[in-house]
Amino acid sequence: MKKVYDIVVIGGGIIGSSIAYNLVKEGFDGKILLIEKDPSYQFASSTLSAGGVREQFSLPENIKISQYSLNIFENFDEIMEVDGDKAHAEFKQHGYLFLANEKNWPKIRKNHEIQKSLGAHVSLLSINDLKKLIPHLKTDDLVGGSFGSRDGYLDPYGVMQGFIKRGKKLGVEYLYEEVTGIEVKRKKIKGVITNKDEQISCRIVVNAAGPYASIVGKMAGIDLPVEPVRKMAYVFDPKIKFDYDLPLVIDTDGLLYFRHESGKTILTGKSIPDEPPGFNFEWDRNFFMQVVWPQVARRIPALDTAKLMRGWAGLYAMNRIDGNAIIGHFGDVEGFYGAVGFSGHGLQQSPAIGKCLSELIQFGKYQTIDLSCFSFDRFKTGKLVFEEEMV
Numbered sequence: 001m002k003k004v005y006d007i008v009v010i011g012g013g014i015i016g017s018s019i020a021y022n023l024v025k026e027g028f029d030g031k032i033l034l035i036e037k038d039p040s041y042q043f044a045s046s047t048l049s050a051g052g053v054r055e056q057f058s059l060p061e062n063i064k065i066s067q068y069s070l071n072i073f074e075n076f077d078e079i080m081e082v083d084g085d086k087a088h089a090e091f092k093q094h095g096y097l098f099l100a101n102e103k104n105w106p107k108i109r110k111n112h113e114i115q116k117s118l119g120a121h122v123s124l125l126s127i128n129d130l131k132k133l134i135p136h137l138k139t140d141d142l143v144g145g146s147f148g149s150r151d152g153y154l155d156p157y158g159v160m161q162g163f164i165k166r167g168k169k170l171g172v173e174y175l176y177e178e179v180t181g182i183e184v185k186r187k188k189i190k191g192v193i194t195n196k197d198e199q200i201s202c203r204i205v206v207n208a209a210g211p212y213a214s215i216v217g218k219m220a221g222i223d224l225p226v227e228p229v230r231k232m233a234y235v236f237d238p239k240i241k242f243d244y245d246l247p248l249v250i251d252t253d254g255l256l257y258f259r260h261e262s263g264k265t266i267l268t269g270k271s272i273p274d275e276p277p278g279f280n281f282e283w284d285r286n287f288f289m290q291v292v293w294p295q296v297a298r299r300i301p302a303l304d305t306a307k308l309m310r311g312w313a314g315l316y317a318m319n320r321i322d323g324n325a326i327i328g329h330f331g332d333v334e335g336f337y338g339a340v341g342f343s344g345h346g347l348q349q350s351p352a353i354g355k356c357l358s359e360l361i362q363f364g365k366y367q368t369i370d371l372s373c374f375s376f377d378r379f380k381t382g383k384l385v386f387e388e389e390m391v
């Protein structure tokens with residue numbers, strides 16, 4: 001017999017789980033089923049993320065998303081408590097620092113003005129300020145930096161589990177199968193089919209399939225410009241341990257980042273600008289030895305003696321047209337929604353995205369933050385949105 005639900009969310013990573021949680025929390029009184037193909041979350045972007053959170057974006061909507069999300073993260077463990085067990089976001093507000101040289105300084109200053117006008121907790125730092133913040137920093141090619149004092153990093157797995165457990169407690173059902181088809185009749189969502197031949201009837205489907213978003217889009221006849229792109233991360237153990245906490249630092253090229261991890265080890269990674277798309281989860285030790293570590297050690301020479309402890313590769317869901325997320329109703333199929341294409345900032349945006357998309361689905365319009373600039377329609381109207389502070 002066909003199971004019947006009102007909403008089926010496809011993908012139980014941080015975005016799908018936040019959407020499902022927010023729907024029930026906001027009082028949606030129908031039945032919600034979240035379908036996740038991999039209960040171990042071994043390859044989910046959410047669990048492979050670096051955990052960075054920042055207010056420092058160029059688009060006002062992205063800044064507002066961060067501000068809403070920060071309010072949640074600062075109280076996450078209590079908000080997501082289940083039967084006396086708190087969540088474990090491990091949010092460390094050690095700050096987020098963009099380093100500036102002559103080249104990127106004008107852009108950083110311009111974006112700083114936008115951030116300040118929205119009340120973000122950001123300041124521009126001089127070389128002296130940088131030296132005070134990170135005494136070991138090499139600053140000879142720098143002119144300053146932009147620092148977010150409310151920013152930091154958290155444990156992605158802990159946040160995802162927080163949404164899952166609280167969502168389940170409030171009534172979200174999870175099914176661990178793979179969605180293999182979406183039933184659409186006369187341009188209306190009718191249900192989904194899984195790899196175990198389960199036929200589930202519903203009137204709304206939410207695509208939260210992360211790097212698999214375009215595969216799920218095609219099941220409903222919608223072409224989404226989202227591609228999986230590999231990003232590698234590494235943790236190394238430096239010989240010299242600092243007696244202060246590093247903020248999350250973005251070097252002047254905008255590609256290299258590093259921060260402290262537990263036990264004063266260093267978590268780092270660097271984007272490869274021309275990495276071809278694909279479901280590639282192989283991590284490359286040589287890339288660390290030849291490219292990443294030398295650049296970290298140039299910026300902080302005290303980190304030049306270290307042992308690589310581990311590495312991994314995860315996937316960004318990259319929107320190949322304008323790089324921003326695609327959120328809202330998708331195309332001309334009634335009942336087909338989604339939140340996909342978050343590249344490197346889906347984790348930190350998850351609380352606000354869940355809240356806002358649940359409003360759109362329930363009430364037909366955004367209430368907390370107007371996210372209509374991220375609609376799928378923008379690819380038709382040409383009103384593309386570009387974020388200058390992508391990492």
Ligand SMILES: Cc1cc2nc3c(=O)[nH]c(=O)nc-3n(C[C@H](O)[C@H](O)[C@H](O)COP(=O)(O)OP(=O)(O)OC[C@H]3O[C@@H](n4cnc5c(N)ncnc54)[C@H](O)[C@@H]3O)c2cc1C
Pocket residue numbers: 010011012013014015016035036037038041043044045046047048049050051052053177178179180208209210211212216231232233269313314315316317339340342343344345346347348349
């Ligand atoms: C190395 C790395 C570092 C990052 N650093 C940061 C950072 O510092 N800050 C930040 O904010 N973001 C960061 N990100 C990005 C962030 O992790 C993602 O934007 C975010 O996790 C996206 O969440 P999601 O739920 O959309 O995707 P996912 O976590 O990938 O979840 C999608 C889920 O959908 C499931 N699924 C797919 N297809 C189907 C199907 N047909 N049926 C059932 N289930 C399906 C998958 O199994 C998966 O679990 C980083 C990402 C990587 C890889």
